[in-house]
Amino acid sequence: MVHHTISSSRPSASSASSRIRSMNRFLGASRVWVVVALIVGALAACSSVPLSEPDAAPAEATASAAPAPGPVLAQGRSRWVPVPWSELPGFADDPLHEAWNAWVRSCERPPAAFVPLCPQVRRLMLGSADEQRAWMTGQLQPYRVEPLDGSTEGLLTGYYEPLLEATRQPTATHTVPLYRPPATLASRRPWYSRQEIDTLPEALAALRGREIGYLADPVDALVLQIQGSGRVRITESDGSQRLVRLAFAGSNEHPYRSVGGWLLQQGALRDASWPGIRAWVARNPHRVQEMLWSNPRTIFFREEPLSPLDAAFGPRGAQGVPLTPGRSIAVDRESIPYGTPVWLASPGPLVDLKRLVLAQDTGSAIVGAVRADFFAGWGPEAGELAGRLKQPLRLWVLWPRQPSR
Known part of the structure; x- marks a missing residue:
């Protein structure tokens, strides 16, 4: 991990x-x-x-x-x-x-x-x-x-393991995808940055069909990637739910940049804890994408079942x-x-x-x-x-x- x-x-x-x-x-x-x-x-x-x-x-x-x-x-x-x-x-x-x-x-x-x-x-x-x-x-x-x-x-x-809610298919509220590693990950180093993944057609094409599930909050997706693993309760297409673990399966090999550090440099806040970051996000929804792109590193996951012992x-x-x-x-x-x-x-x-x-x-x-x-x-x-x-x-x-x- x-x-x-x-x-x-x-x-x-x-x-x-x-x-x-x-x-x-x-x-x-x-x-x-x-x-x-x-x-x-x-x-x-x-x-x-x-x-x-x-x-x-x-x-x-x-x-x-x-x-x-x-x-x-x-x-x-x-x-x-x-x-x-x-x-x-x-x-x-x-x-x-x-x-x-x-x-x-x-x-x-x-x-x-x-x-x-x-x-x-x-x-x-x-x-x-x-x-x-x-x-x-x-x-x-x-x-x-x-x-x-x-x-x-x-x-x-x-550090910890986040516990999040997700859907298997995109919905009106759950639109933030979590991906398995793309097939071309090893052929391009570093792979596309976070901003390029969101904006370049060739990056989006490489990830098509690699979606594991969708979250409602892009900041939750960032937290999951920073921690490297998480527990996700996924709602399937038929309405059933199951708890799985999303484990680290690779990265785009870009350097990690702290969004808290970026906000401090911007003079946007003094409290770089997660409560402080989320409070800033609530006040500045129009700048969330800019904040996310300040960290070019993206993590890819693999889905693992969770037995009672696991x-x-x-x-x-x-x-x-x-x-x-x-x-x-x-x-x-x-x-x-x-x-x-x-x-x-x-x-x-x-x-x-x-x-x-x-x-x-x-x-x-x-x-x-x-x-x-x-x-x-x-x-x-x-x-x-x-x-x-x-x-x-x-x-x-x-x-x-x-x-x-």
Whole structure:
């Protein structure tokens, strides 16, 4: 899944407190879906490989111990500095079973270093938080992620999966098409820009018959393309409805340009959050097309069915596994490999996050050592969180310990 992040301004203190409470409730509720959906699969996937008892020391003993001897590791744009477990804020309090869902998913396509540990990860799906914590402190070494210039603080933003209404055929109200990739996509690089797609007969001809469905609002179509995936309730020609996922299937390979940034440059607004953008759209309907064309990049989709199990997870990320709400992040692959468990600490101001997450996705705006995009889930509350999340970040990768010599 390839997505982009729109910069947003901070909400006022008076309006943020109610949102934070709502967002925390939302994150907690979304976890229940995932726990129930995955537990049967975890039982089926359990291996007969026993846990390593000698290394599974109590968390109280190991969390304060000095890190295993070892050098600072170089990893692309970052360096990893070994630290004791006591450096990880909130490690003793995180309900780890919620993150275990994402970890079991990562074990479907694990990094080579985690292949030997994945049978134990699957077995611990049904373990207590204390058992999971003890196993982690026995098997893994925390490394603080730093850029090469040594700064330890970065930026956390968010993304989500929109939930939209569409029709299979165009109607008087639903006229904005969503397309599958055109057959000529590979023959012209970059392909036609967003403005050219809307205005050139040859571009329109290449997309004829590639329509998946139609939305009522062109801004909703832009949001769907920026996020890279979405859930769409499609009304068929016979009036029946079904919920499907539209997943990223390609782009026209033009650079992404933020419409919020364009509006700021125009002096049209000061609040570049999605609520601010939509308020400007409502006041300036005659300039919406101009705003849309400021971003030349267009995304094409493929339609996927949503089974009950699929519906409990997000779309597949760049790692190739489904994303888990609140426990999957997008990272810079040059700094953190896909499938790596990561300790994330971001103290606000919007929401306080100290938790185990899995590096399972990427995004064109996610560049740098201490940089992450937090997958908030789907629907309006997830959109509210993702659209406003922009706060300080620290990261620690949790990497398998080297065998003692």
